Amino acid sequence: MCADLTADLVVLGGGPAGGHAALAASGAGLDVVLVDEGAAPGGQVWRAPGVAVSNHAALGPDHRAGEALRAALTASKVRVLAGHRAWLLQAGFTVHAAAADGAARLQAPALLLAPGTTERVIPFPGWTLPGVMGLAGATALLKGNRMLPGRKVVVAGAGPLLVAVAASILKGGGTVAAVVDLGSMPEWLRGVPAMLGRPDLILRGLGWRALLLRHGVPYLTRHAVLRAEGDNGVASVTVAPVDGDGAFEPGGNARRFEVDALLVGHGLVPASEAARSLGARHLHVPALGGWVPELDGLGRSSIAGLYIAGDGAGVRGAAAAALAGAQAGLAVAHDLGRIDAARHTAEQAPLAARVARAARFGRAMAALVRIRPGLIAAIPPEATICRCEDVTRAEIEAAFDEGARQIGQLKAWTRCGMGPCQGRFCGPTIEALAAQRGIAAEAFGPMVARPPLRPMPIGTLTGDFDPAALTLPPSLPSS
Ligand SMILES: Cc1cc2nc3c(=O)[nH]c(=O)nc-3n(C[C@H](O)[C@H](O)[C@H](O)COP(=O)(O)OP(=O)(O)OC[C@H]3O[C@@H](n4cnc5c(N)ncnc54)[C@H](O)[C@@H]3O)c2cc1C
Structure with a gap:
């Protein structure tokens, strides 16, 4: 069964960025749906424990921040769709999501992506x-x-x-x-x-x-x-x-x-595939983790109505993600005419100063995880690079030797990045291998992002469809 929901704003990702974006936008009067594949909002760093906890105090500040976010969302008018994986995004905007017990189609004039990162x-x-x-x-x-x-x-x-x-x-x-x-x-x-x-x-x-x-x-x-x-x-x-x-x-x-x-x-790599699947312009910024969307200072992307916040827009850490999320949520409310310019300026100015400070910390941490060329050079030829499709370094190097100069060519020639993770895990290593051959990231390009953005049950696509009901043309005679 597919639930159809409409809203002013759909937020994809319920971590620090998406959670605070949803709260800010809802606080400014927007009807907001928040979708996240996790069992509860919190994202990676503020992850909700999946088991009963007796001593919350012992779990530390990240847990407390997560509990505060979850409580604020419950107290707000934000409609939270937990346990929903967004697998297809369409312009305008429609978000298709799959859940264990069905599917959802969410429509809104504004979409805010806060998908976080992938580990490298x-x-x-x-x-x-x-x-x-x-x-x-x-x-x-x-x-x-x-x-x-x-x-x-x-x-x-x-x-x-x-x-x-x-x-x-x-x-x-x-x-x-x-x-x-x-x-x-x-x-x-x-x-x-x-x-x-x-x-x-x-x-x-x-x-x-x-x-x-x-x-x-x-x-x-x-x-x-x-x-x-x-x-x-x-x-x-x-x-x-x-x-x-x-x-x-x-x-x-x-x-x-x-x-x-x-x-x-x-290190961590911004999860840019959702924004790239919609055609948002991206830049390669190694200090922010790799491919990041081109944004104005408030999360507006190159596509009208599409906003991006948090580590998915460049790795800066949880504190910066929460503040940037709130900034982007306010920008949506302003752009949809729900708050005027004076209120927008007054509410976002204090966030701007804080986000800059938090991002400085995040950048210092990011410098520690820069890609080190010696480690890339040390990957042996027989090592698996793409574990979904079992492609080794030797096979990738052979494709380079034969003239591959773009990641799409490597994908077509070796099948790297064609498995369920869609290149999220092998992509950064392949980019680093290309860099060793002097191929600039901009020329090499990111992998084309295609649906499904996340692995999903085939039943979500077929729904109640019964293949036996198909009327097929008669078979050709066998002789
Ligand atoms: C696995 C992992 C663990 C981490 N642990 C820590 C930690 O312990 N301490 C620390 O300081 N930093 C940690 N980080 C970094 C930390 O996640 C970020 O700094 C911070 O959480 C960024 O907040 P965010 O809101 O941008 O993204 P996140 O907190 O990552 O939130 C993004 C949310 O989007 C959801 N999402 C993404 N794509 C989809 C989709 N297609 N459909 C539905 N939902 C989707 C994810 O499930 C997630 O809940 C971790 C990162 C990762 C990848």
Whole structure:
């Protein structure tokens, strides 16, 4: 069954950006529908626990922020469609969403996208073994399911999620064999001036580091995962020193840890596929995570009526996402004539100053997860790059050798990016491989975004349709 809903504004994504956009727009008098594939609003960082929680205070500030957002949405007039995956967006705007118990078609003159990010993992030998999981993915398991991803883990990659995840594992009773950071201490210190605007986050980070110290967890800076090994799942992880570009030091002292999980992440990439599927203009901005929509300062895209906010418009972190979401929600209310210019200016001005400060912190964190060319060069030829279609680096390099110069050509020639994730996971690595050959991102292009934006049940498309009812032309004679 398909539910048809109309509204002034549809917001896609119920994280800090989408949640606050919906509240701001609704507060300004718009009829708002918020759609999110999660079981409840909150997005990634403010994720609602999927199990009963007895001690809310112990779950920390992200949980409290999520509870506050969920309570505000419940108290508001925003219609929340949780558990709905948007799979097709049409101009004008229609959002098609699939849910476990049916489908929904949402129509509105304005659409605000706040889809967040996808995690980037640079392949290495063994990265597709069971038990190897993204760092951000691990936070989903820890927060959403209150479950440890492993009893004894190595936490590896880059950026602030390293210590956050390692501390959560320790608090949950697990063991962290080592934290393996591509970055160096001087790199972290370079970000301090930008971080000073958020003393609360600095204190939280220092608290996590202190916990690691108390548990005697080795913190290896300028190190990366050389390989993960195991028969039916990861059983050991070997790490080795790297230089500032992520290249393994020749003769560096490799160390092996026996584990039952490896949590590894190399940053976040804006989820731009929804906006690209509508034809919004995008720019390649490595400091913001990759392809980002071209926006004015308030979230208006190159398409009239289409607004984009939060990490999906460039990775700046949760605080900036919430503020940018509120700004975009107010911009919609203004553009649809629900608030006048004076009220719009008065309400959005205080947000502008705060969003700039929050974004500075986010940018400092983003610098830590920049793509390091040495790590890309170290991907072995036999490593799987596109895990949906099982395409190796050697196959991708062969396509480059044969003359592929655009990501669409690589996709057609090798099938990379044609699987259920639609290139969300392999796309950034393939772009980095193209960069190694001197192909500019702008010339290489992002993968064409096609529906379905998310995997969906085929029954959503067929509905009650009975194939037996089809009138087929008679078959040709067999001889
Ligand atoms: C898996 C993951 C875990 C993370 N964990 C942390 C963390 O623990 N701490 C931290 O500081 N930062 C974390 N981050 C980064 C953090 O998500 C952002 O900084 C912040 O949440 C950005 O807010 P946002 O509203 O822009 O996006 P998000 O919070 O990501 O919200 C986007 C929402 O859009 C929904 N969505 C996207 N596409 C669709 C679709 N097609 N149909 C329906 N719904 C859709 C998603 O389900 C999500 O709820 C994580 C990122 C990821 C990818």
